[in-house]
Each structure stands twice: as C-alpha cells, then as structure tokens.
Amino acid sequence: MSERIANWITKASRAASGGNAQPWDIQFEEINSQIAFRISIDKQYQRDPSIMDVAGVASALSIGCFGRYLVGVALLDNFHLVNKKFNDLNDLWSSSVELLFEKNNMQSNEKNSLKLQEPFHQTNRYPYKKIPLDKLFEKQLEERASRYSTVKLHRINKEDVNFRKALNNLETVRWTNYNFLESLFKEITTSDTEQLGIPVTQLGISFLEQNFIKFFKNNLDLGFSMLNFGLHKATVQKNTENFLTNCSQIYFLQANDFSLQSCFDLGYCFQDLWIEVNSQKLSFQPNGNGFVALAYWHAPNNKIFNPKEISLIEDSTQLLTQSSELNLKAPVLGFRVGYSDKVIPLSPRKPLKGRLENGLINSFSLIRIKSN
Ligand SMILES: Cc1cc2nc3c(=O)[nH]c(=O)nc-3n(C[C@H](O)[C@H](O)[C@H](O)COP(=O)(O)O)c2cc1C
Missing domain, CATH: 3.40.109 (NADH Oxidase)
Structure with missing residues (x-):
C-alpha cells in the first residue's frame, strides 16, 4: 500500500x-x-x-x-x-x-x-449555551443539505411538546428494553486502552454517574431491574432535557428509503454538516433514537419489544409525523448544535x-x- x-x-x-x-x-x-x-x-x-x-x-x-x-x-x-x-x-x-x-x-x-x-469533527455530549444560532449559518447548513436529493433536513421546534414527548419515549425504550440496554452498555468503554466504543468519560455525565454506568455494565441484570423499577425516569429526563434545551438548534436528517444510496447520502450529508458546524467552532451531538423505532418498524413481528414499548414507539412515530413531518419508518438521524467552551479529548x-x-x-x- x-x-x-x-x-x-x-x-x-x-x-x-x-x-x-x-x-x-x-x-x-x-x-x-x-x-x-x-x-x-x-x-x-x-x-x-x-x-x-x-x-x-x-x-x-x-x-x-x-x-x-x-x-x-x-x-x-x-x-x-x-x-x-x-x-x-x-x-x-x-x-x-x-x-x-x-x-x-x-x-x-x-x-x-x-x-x-x-x-x-467531534461529539460534545455536555450542555451547550442556550443562545440562538447565527441566521446566516443556519441558511448555509440548510443550503448544504439541499444538495442531496435522497435526504431531507428538518429544522425542529425545540419548544414543541409533541417532539419532546416523542424523543422521551424513544429514550425510555433505549434505557428499559433489555436488548437495547445491553447494546448501550456494550458500546460504552471504561478502560483507556480500548480502541472501539465510547469512553465513559466522554458521555457528558458526572463522576458519580460514570461510576453507576461502570457498575451497571458489570451487573447488567441488576441494572436492568433497577432501571425498570423507576430509575430510568431520571436518566431519560436528564438526557432528553440536555439534548433539547442545552443547545441552539436541533435538526433531523431524513433518508428517502433503505436503499444503499439513501443511507450513504444520509451519512455523507450528516458528516458534511458536522464538519461544517465544528469548523465554525460550534459543538455537535448526534441523536440516534430514531433507530429504536426503526428496529420495530423494520421487523414488527420480532419479539424484542413488550406491548408497552410498542405503544411508546407507535406513539412517537405518530407524534413526530404530526410535529415535524419526520417518518420513523425510514432512516432518520438527529443532531443538536450550539456554543460551548468545553474541550473534548479525541475518541x-x-x-x-x-x-x-x-x-x-x-x-x-x-x-x-x-x-x-
Ligand atoms: C449513525 C450514528 C448514530 C449515532 N448516535 C449517537 C447518539 O445517539 N448519541 C450520541 O451521543 N452520539 C451518537 N453518535 C456519535 C458516535 O457515538 C460518535 O461518532 C463515535 O463515538 C465517535 O466519536 P467522535 O465522533 O467524537 O469521533 C452517532 C453516530 C452515528 C454515525
């Protein structure tokens, strides 16, 4: 080579x-x-x-x-x-x-x-300042996204209660469904030497919370029981609030369909916008909660979801169609942008x-x- x-x-x-x-x-x-x-x-x-x-x-x-x-x-x-x-x-x-x-x-x-x-580019999961995004920059982002015919950029109204509820529902499934929880903990790494995954120190959470995650990662069944007993509420609320409120603007990118070109373009456009955002010294965090709903809609007969989770997903799907014209039955990927002075180490x-x-x-x- x-x-x-x-x-x-x-x-x-x-x-x-x-x-x-x-x-x-x-x-x-x-x-x-x-x-x-x-x-x-x-x-x-x-x-x-x-x-x-x-x-x-x-x-x-x-x-x-x-x-x-x-x-x-x-x-x-x-x-x-x-x-x-x-x-x-x-x-x-x-x-x-x-x-x-x-x-x-x-x-x-x-x-x-x-x-x-x-x-x-870099992921910043910490709170950002709550100041509006520069209008000219907003236009530039929208113009960039409009170059992709298979992808659509949706600007989200952060105040919309339906949007908040939908995101909260999906985050709830992410933290209470055994399969999703297992996968979430698997991708969080706790040692400095691992070359894959997300270091626990980059989750934007306190030292105490990092220790909870470390404990749950090693005691998944206990963590699952505690989260389902009610502990998930505080975590879900905190994550959703941090994403929705502590930023300047939220966007979601929607792909037309499951074709290779649509998925590739979605990723290309997403990364392009991310590089642009970071080059302007603004911070960025993706939101992949749409994949929770996609897992259900792609295989509704797969028994990984219980009736309560199915109802949360169906509810979110309906709410997002109404509030933002987002279709959770096809690939979507969200992100927040904003101003922050936090220095993040390279993952x-x-x-x-x-x-x-x-x-x-x-x-x-x-x-x-x-x-x-
Ligand atoms: C398809 C996709 C989904 C992602 N979902 C999330 C997410 O839900 N929350 C989050 O904080 N980061 C999310 N990320 C960011 C990745 O975790 C991040 O890119 C990866 O850990 C590498 O870190 P870096 O981008 O800071 O280099 C997502 C990235 C991609 C490409």
Whole structure:
C-alpha cells in the first residue's frame, strides 16, 4: 500500500460511526493518477452488530461518513472524486460503495483560494449555551443539505411538546428494553486502552454517574431491574432535557428509503454538516433514537419489544409525523448544535488497513463505456 493510501485511510478512520463501531472494510487500487476504493461493512463487526444497526442502516450511513472524510483528505492531496458506484444488493450487509478519485491539475494558488482544511469533527455530549444560532449559518447548513436529493433536513421546534414527548419515549425504550440496554452498555468503554466504543468519560455525565454506568455494565441484570423499577425516569429526563434545551438548534436528517444510496447520502450529508458546524467552532451531538423505532418498524413481528414499548414507539412515530413531518419508518438521524467552551479529548480509533483489489479502477471505465 502506498504511503498516500495508508495516510488517507488512517485520516478517514476519524469519521463518525454509531457507537464508534468503525464498521468499515476497505479495498483499494492505485494506478498512476487514479485511486479507487470499495467500502463495505466489516465482516467481523457483522458477527455481533449493534441492535441499533437495523438492517445495516447505521453501518451504511457510517460508510457515507467515511466517504465524506476520504473526499476531504483527497482534496488536500489534489485528488477529487470523479465517480461513485453503489453495488446495492438489496441487503446493506453485503452491499458496497465504490469511489474513484483522479488527480487534479489545480494550481497551488487555486488550491489556496479554496482554503482547504483537513476534515475534523467531534461529539460534545455536555450542555451547550442556550443562545440562538447565527441566521446566516443556519441558511448555509440548510443550503448544504439541499444538495442531496435522497435526504431531507428538518429544522425542529425545540419548544414543541409533541417532539419532546416523542424523543422521551424513544429514550425510555433505549434505557428499559433489555436488548437495547445491553447494546448501550456494550458500546460504552471504561478502560483507556480500548480502541472501539465510547469512553465513559466522554458521555457528558458526572463522576458519580460514570461510576453507576461502570457498575451497571458489570451487573447488567441488576441494572436492568433497577432501571425498570423507576430509575430510568431520571436518566431519560436528564438526557432528553440536555439534548433539547442545552443547545441552539436541533435538526433531523431524513433518508428517502433503505436503499444503499439513501443511507450513504444520509451519512455523507450528516458528516458534511458536522464538519461544517465544528469548523465554525460550534459543538455537535448526534441523536440516534430514531433507530429504536426503526428496529420495530423494520421487523414488527420480532419479539424484542413488550406491548408497552410498542405503544411508546407507535406513539412517537405518530407524534413526530404530526410535529415535524419526520417518518420513523425510514432512516432518520438527529443532531443538536450550539456554543460551548468545553474541550473534548479525541475518541479512540483502531488501526485500519485496506486490501489491494486489482480491477477496481477498471470496473469504473466499464460503466463509463456502457453509459456512453
Ligand atoms: C449513525 C450514528 C448514530 C449515532 N448516535 C449517537 C447518539 O445517539 N448519541 C450520541 O451521543 N452520539 C451518537 N453518535 C456519535 C458516535 O457515538 C460518535 O461518532 C463515535 O463515538 C465517535 O466519536 P467522535 O465522533 O467524537 O469521533 C452517532 C453516530 C452515528 C454515525
């Protein structure tokens, strides 16, 4: 592998992924001034995926996040994206996305005028200041999102009681359903040496709460009983309030459908907005609660939910359709943005390597010939 490709892959592995699972499998080929990648969902991750990763949607979305990073890193090396191929097998787990890059003839003064910056983003789960977002910046975000035909950006009215209730319901299921709780605790890491997952120190909670999480992680059945006995209420209320009130603005991105392109575009657009938000020194936190509802709607006969949870999900789905025109039966991903002075350490990543795949570049010229 050339130094250039190794560098691109390492930098792109900073992309976001649900639960910091980093579920990417990378193949590549480099010939002269062309570089191609094929990105699919890592087989090792697929052996024990997160319950939030419904039908591989969260992973496909993370492939979009990875794609956005690759495009940003490639530009710094004078390469730009010239072609994209979606190998959509109607099953996201076995599908893949191919990206073809070509070297630019951009002059250095042209490059300087673009003010290219290395892509960067971070999750900030702490409270943000409650001041409104700059109107011009709001417009810029909306304009950026409107470039994606398969994705729609919804600005949320934070004061809407229906929206609050819907988010609260989904958070309740996340903290009281055994399968979701198990998955939540699995993705939180308590040791400094782990390269996957979310460090407990980055959850935006107090030292005491961190110790509760550590205890529950090691005593899941007891934690489950206590949360279901009523302890979940305070946690759910705190998380929902922090997300809804301690920020400037909330948005949700909605994908058209479950197709590979829609999920990839959702992730690409999401990561693009996130990089933009952070580049303006604003903070950002995703909200993946929509995946709780998606898990039900994707497989309503799967027995993981009890009747009370089903009613909470049905209620949320109806409330969000009414309040924000969001459709929880298709992929959605939310986020809050706001001003904060909190310095957040970088979250961990595992080393990521690609594999050489001869013929990748050629497969693009075949489509070009076909389409001519
Ligand atoms: C599909 C998806 C869903 C996510 N859901 C949440 C969420 O519900 N809450 C949260 O705090 N972060 C969420 N995140 C953020 C990830 O946890 C975060 O990207 C990952 O831990 C890596 O950390 P970093 O983005 O700060 O580098 C989500 C990210 C993605 C891509």
